[in-house]
Structure formats: C-alpha cells, structure tokens
Amino acid sequence: MGTINLMRNLILCLVGFGCLCMTWAEKPVNTVGQNPTPPNIIYILADDLGYGDVSVYNPAGGITTPNIDKLASQGMRFTDAHSPSSVCTPTRYGLLTGRYPWRSRLPVGVLRGYSRTLIEADRPSIASLLASSGYNTAVIGKWHLGLDWTLQKEHESLVTTDGYGIQSELNPDHIDFSRNPTQGPNSIGFTYSYILPASLDMPPYCYLENHKLVELPMAYTKGQKPAADYSGPFWREGKMAPSFDFHGVLPTFVAKAQAFLKKQSRRKPFFLYLPLAAPHTPWMPTNAYTGKSRAGEYGDFVQQVDAAIGEVLQTLEQSGLANNTIVIFASDNGPYWPKNLVNQFNHRAAGPFRGMKGDAYEAGHRIPFIVRWPGRVKAGTVSAAITTLTNLMATCQEMLGNKDDRFTTEDSYSLLPVLLGKASHVADQPAVVHSSSAGYYAIRKGDWKLIQGLGSGGFTQPATGKPEAGGPIGQLYNLATDIAETTNLYQQHPEKVAELTGLLTRIRQSQTKVTGQ
Incomplete structure (x- = not known):
C-alpha cells in the first residue's frame, strides 16, 4: 500500500511540475526567471553621436568612452543599426511612434523650439503602450517634437492657418508664456516630463516640467556666431530663462534622471526615455572635460556624455533595480563632422562610413546601438542584424505579450528574438528605410x-x-x-x-x- 501511495504521489508531483512548466511558458517573456514584474526600461538617446565616436566601435579614434564600452561588454552590440532619419526630429518621431517619419505632418526637415506638437495626442506611442501596461513613464532631456504653446488671445486664430507651427515656426511674440502649453510629452503617455524644447542651439532656452515652464524665458541672448564650418560653441539668438546655463544642461538632465530612478521601486515597472542634448552643438564641455580627448571640443563633449551615462547607470545599480532593467543606448543620427575636422584631428566620427549627419549615405544614419538585459541578453555579444529605431514598439509588444492592435504600427518589427539569441535577423522586416x-x-x-x-x-x-x-x-x-x-x-x-x-x-x-x- 505504501508503495502505491508513493507512486501516486510521484505521479502527482510530475503532473504538477509539468503544469508549472506550461504555465511559465505561456507567460510573457519578461516574467520568466527570478523577476516577477516586467523589466524596467531605460532608453538613452545621444544627440548627433557618431558610430566612430564610441571607442568599442572605433578603438583607433581620438575619443574614449569607457562607460558605453562597459555597457557593450555587458550586453549586445549591434554593428548594422540605423536611425530612420539622418536628423533629429524625424528620428525621435519614428522611435516613439514606430512609424517612419515621412508618415508624419512634417515629412522633411526638423521642428524648432517654437513649433507645435508633431505627434498627435491620439497617436499611439511607446509611452502610451508602456503606460497601458502599468509602467511609470518619464522623459527627461531634449524633446524636439514640438509643444502646443498657448497663443495670446488675439493670435489664437492663427493655429487654424495651414502649417503654422509645423511647416513654419510660431512667432514667439504671439505666445503667452504665462500659460502652460496644451500638448506635449504628457499628452502622448508620459506621466512625468522634464524637457528642453528643442536642440541646445535653438531658442527658447528653458526647461519645462510636466508642461509648466520652470522659469519664464524673460531674458534674451544675442547668440554665439558659428565658425565657418558650424563647429564649436554657437547658438541662435532668442529668448532664454534668466538662470539658463548652457554648460549646465547635461548635468541637469543627469540629476533629474537620478532623482527619478531613486523614486522607483520593485512594485511598479518604469520606462525612462533619456534623450540627451549632447554632443549636438554647441560643443561646450565643462572645465573638467576640456582637453581630455584627442578630438577637440567635440571629443571632450562626447567624453562628458560618456561620463554622464556612467553616472546614471551607477545610480541604477545603487537602486537595486539593475538586474531587472533593460538599458538601451543609441544615437539619433550620425555626427556633424566634416572632412576638415577628420583631417585636423585624425578622428573618424562616422567610423568607416561615407558622409555625416543629414546624409543618405551610411554615416548619416548608421549608429551605435547597444542593449543590456541581465540574464536575458548574453553579455559581450555582437549582432550584425539590420535594425532601425522604429522597432522599439513591436519589440516591447512582444516582450509584454501585448496584442492590442492600436500599437501594431506600420514600420515596427520585433527585435526580441535577436536579443534573446534565437534569431540572426529581424523576422518579417522587408527592408529598412x-x-x-x-x-x-x-x-x-x-x-x-x-x-x-x-x-x-x-x-x-x-x-x-x-x-x-x-x-x-x-x-x-x-x-x-x-x-x-x-x-x-x-x-x-x-x-x-x-x-x-x-x-x-x-x-x-x-x-x-x-x-x-
């Protein structure tokens, strides 16, 4: 009788184990293993950083990036990754919406600091996808996708003018800065935002927190004229906040990102989109980094960007959340680095590729792209898969098991099987544009x-x-x-x-x- 009971108990245990295995297999991929919650996501987007500016991609270059290199050693480094555009605004649109930027209301070109919102409030975005999946969502950094600035009463009718604010920039004299913009990052799924409106060389020079100006742009800068090749510390004239400090922008974003991370817990996953405003012009490294590279002010600024990334990742480690956090690092397009600077510094910011930022040539859109996911992405791997930044949406959908058709966009294909080492290319992706x-x-x-x-x-x-x-x-x-x-x-x-x-x-x-x- 004892033997019969023993066999029955053994069979029940085996059946139970089988059911448990089936249950785990049916769960979204992020819940497998020791982490009971979906993975946190930090997406760091450098601004105008070239493929050859990262030393793990270009060891012979004039710049060293130990923190980005370390990230690559801990995850997967892509050698054939691309931005959907070779300039700022279109790439950011593609990254957040999963759509190629020529599908937007601005098929060609970039917005300015006084432009209206390019992403419609009802347009599904990676932020709204993750928010609907229970994530805290934040953007800290350079926005460059427009804000629906509130116009003064006598100018409100101008918003009905075709293209005003998208095809042409709003007149800052028409804006009522005492009132909050009506649309911006918080309108498309971000629950927290701390942003610079556009590039660091475009007015207004100010910050907004949750669509509210931190300080009114009541001061004015005459700007800094560019060198003949548009290098060095230059910026356009225009309105600015009285305490705005160009050198302080990168440290400000780092501090805000660190503060956000320190508030997070294991109970609720988070998504932090961290689009840095550097090393885009103006090239203005702080004194601590001046002269540290072999590529002039630009190289020094890149090394400051690398140090900033290191600070953010150190805070993540100290939070105890790193093991359940995906960290993605990319650039929004290629570098602004003309031939005279290649020759002057013997540094190839675009690596072996032809051209630079803005171009259809490879240097315009071939970018560094690194993904670290402890326990899921094998450390120290290199992938030759062709991919583009629009693929974030579909990747997160598959990772979370989210089948909502709203987030199935025209130009996003899942990179997840490549990340997990199950595929060498992006399935079903017909091409990259x-x-x-x-x-x-x-x-x-x-x-x-x-x-x-x-x-x-x-x-x-x-x-x-x-x-x-x-x-x-x-x-x-x-x-x-x-x-x-x-x-x-x-x-x-x-x-x-x-x-x-x-x-x-x-x-x-x-x-x-x-x-x-």
Missing part, C-alpha cells in the same frame, strides 16, 4: 542599398546632382563589398534597382505593415 535632411529616400535590403537621387541628400557636398545624359539617376551600393559607398552600381544592376524601387514604393504607399524578407 532611411530619409535624409533634404528628403532623399534610401532603402536597405540585405547587402544592397538604393538611394533615390544623386549626391548626399544632406550636409556633405555635393548635396544633389544632375544626371548626365545616359548616366544613372540614383545610387546603388553593395555594402558587403563596398562599405564606404564608393562605387555606384545603379546601371550595372537594373534588376536590383527595380526590386528595391518597387519595395520602397510599396512600403511608402502602404498604410499597414509590409512583411516578408
């Missing part, structure tokens, strides 16, 4: 890249080119054999041109997700 500052489109599929137009389409000269009689009207490169985009194969491979042109047209015209490798 880039847009330049001048509106050139480029499409990448496998080894092949097509640019619709001649010239860089951006800041590198010539920006455009007129087709010669019988010559190519676009550019085609095989990046497997020509990473520097030196040999235009447009006329040698008409079949590849036709294939990529057709796929680009299909993606641009589709209002739903296009799938297939």
Whole structure:
C-alpha cells in the first residue's frame, strides 16, 4: 500500500511540475526567471553621436568612452543599426511612434523650439503602450517634437492657418508664456516630463516640467556666431530663462534622471526615455572635460556624455533595480563632422562610413546601438542584424505579450528574438528605410542599398546632382563589398534597382505593415 501511495504521489508531483512548466511558458517573456514584474526600461538617446565616436566601435579614434564600452561588454552590440532619419526630429518621431517619419505632418526637415506638437495626442506611442501596461513613464532631456504653446488671445486664430507651427515656426511674440502649453510629452503617455524644447542651439532656452515652464524665458541672448564650418560653441539668438546655463544642461538632465530612478521601486515597472542634448552643438564641455580627448571640443563633449551615462547607470545599480532593467543606448543620427575636422584631428566620427549627419549615405544614419538585459541578453555579444529605431514598439509588444492592435504600427518589427539569441535577423522586416535632411529616400535590403537621387541628400557636398545624359539617376551600393559607398552600381544592376524601387514604393504607399524578407 505504501508503495502505491508513493507512486501516486510521484505521479502527482510530475503532473504538477509539468503544469508549472506550461504555465511559465505561456507567460510573457519578461516574467520568466527570478523577476516577477516586467523589466524596467531605460532608453538613452545621444544627440548627433557618431558610430566612430564610441571607442568599442572605433578603438583607433581620438575619443574614449569607457562607460558605453562597459555597457557593450555587458550586453549586445549591434554593428548594422540605423536611425530612420539622418536628423533629429524625424528620428525621435519614428522611435516613439514606430512609424517612419515621412508618415508624419512634417515629412522633411526638423521642428524648432517654437513649433507645435508633431505627434498627435491620439497617436499611439511607446509611452502610451508602456503606460497601458502599468509602467511609470518619464522623459527627461531634449524633446524636439514640438509643444502646443498657448497663443495670446488675439493670435489664437492663427493655429487654424495651414502649417503654422509645423511647416513654419510660431512667432514667439504671439505666445503667452504665462500659460502652460496644451500638448506635449504628457499628452502622448508620459506621466512625468522634464524637457528642453528643442536642440541646445535653438531658442527658447528653458526647461519645462510636466508642461509648466520652470522659469519664464524673460531674458534674451544675442547668440554665439558659428565658425565657418558650424563647429564649436554657437547658438541662435532668442529668448532664454534668466538662470539658463548652457554648460549646465547635461548635468541637469543627469540629476533629474537620478532623482527619478531613486523614486522607483520593485512594485511598479518604469520606462525612462533619456534623450540627451549632447554632443549636438554647441560643443561646450565643462572645465573638467576640456582637453581630455584627442578630438577637440567635440571629443571632450562626447567624453562628458560618456561620463554622464556612467553616472546614471551607477545610480541604477545603487537602486537595486539593475538586474531587472533593460538599458538601451543609441544615437539619433550620425555626427556633424566634416572632412576638415577628420583631417585636423585624425578622428573618424562616422567610423568607416561615407558622409555625416543629414546624409543618405551610411554615416548619416548608421549608429551605435547597444542593449543590456541581465540574464536575458548574453553579455559581450555582437549582432550584425539590420535594425532601425522604429522597432522599439513591436519589440516591447512582444516582450509584454501585448496584442492590442492600436500599437501594431506600420514600420515596427520585433527585435526580441535577436536579443534573446534565437534569431540572426529581424523576422518579417522587408527592408529598412532611411530619409535624409533634404528628403532623399534610401532603402536597405540585405547587402544592397538604393538611394533615390544623386549626391548626399544632406550636409556633405555635393548635396544633389544632375544626371548626365545616359548616366544613372540614383545610387546603388553593395555594402558587403563596398562599405564606404564608393562605387555606384545603379546601371550595372537594373534588376536590383527595380526590386528595391518597387519595395520602397510599396512600403511608402502602404498604410499597414509590409512583411516578408
């Protein structure tokens, strides 16, 4: 009888264990293991940082980035990651919405500090996705996606003017700064925001906390004129808060991020979007970092950015939450680093790639991209998967098991299987599309890249080119054999041109997700 009872108990234990395994397997991936809550997420976005500015990507460069390098050693480093645009505003739109930026109300170009909100209040975003999944959501840093500034009574009718505030900047004399903007980051799912309205060289120079000006922009700066190559410490003239300090912006964002992290607990997951305003111009490192690199003021500023990231990650460690936190590091586009600076400092900010910020060439949009997720992403791994920053939305959806169709956007594909080491490429992603500052489109599929137009389409000269009689009207490169985009194969491979042109047209015209490798 004892033997029968023993066998029965053993069978019940085995059945129970099997049921337990099935239960864990059915749960969203984030709940597997020792962490009972979904993972926290910190997304650090550098501003105008080049692929070759991070020393783990470019050991021979003139800049050292020990904190970013350490992050790479603890996670997965991508070598073929891209921003959806080669300038600021469009990339940020794509990252937060999961849509290519040319689908927005501003298909080409960037907003200014007095521009209206580009992301509509009812547009699903990564912030609203995570907020609906129980996350505390915060943005601290450079916003550059517009604010619905409140206009003075006599100018309110101007908002109905087609394009006023989006295609053209609001007149600051029309704004009532005593009243809060009516839309901004808190309108699209962020429960906390502390932001600089736009780039550090664009007025107004001030901070807003939860859409409220921390200090009214009652002072005025005459600006700092740029050097001939637009390098160094320059900024545009305009309104500023009386106590605003250009050197203090990066430390301010670090302090605010640290304060946010110290308030978090294991009971509720958090998402911190930390878009830094550096190393974008003005290149103004503090005294502690001046002269520390071999790449001038820019290199010194990059090393200050690296130290700032180290401070934030140290606070995360001290909070005891690091083991259940995904840390993502990326740049919004390539660096502003013309050839004269490459030659002067012997530093290739864009690494081996052609061009710079603004361009359709690789340097405009090939970016450093690193993901650390303790216990889930294998430390010290390197991935050659082609990916783009619009993929955050679908990745978080799959990670959380969120099947809400509102968040299934046109241009986002899950990177999760790649991160977990289960795939070498992004499944179903038909291609990656880039847009330049001048509106050139480029499409990448496998080894092949097509640019619709001649010239860089951006800041590198010539920006455009007129087709010669019988010559190519676009550019085609095989990046497997020509990473520097030196040999235009447009006329040698008409079949590849036709294939990529057709796929680009299909993606641009589709209002739903296009799938297939």
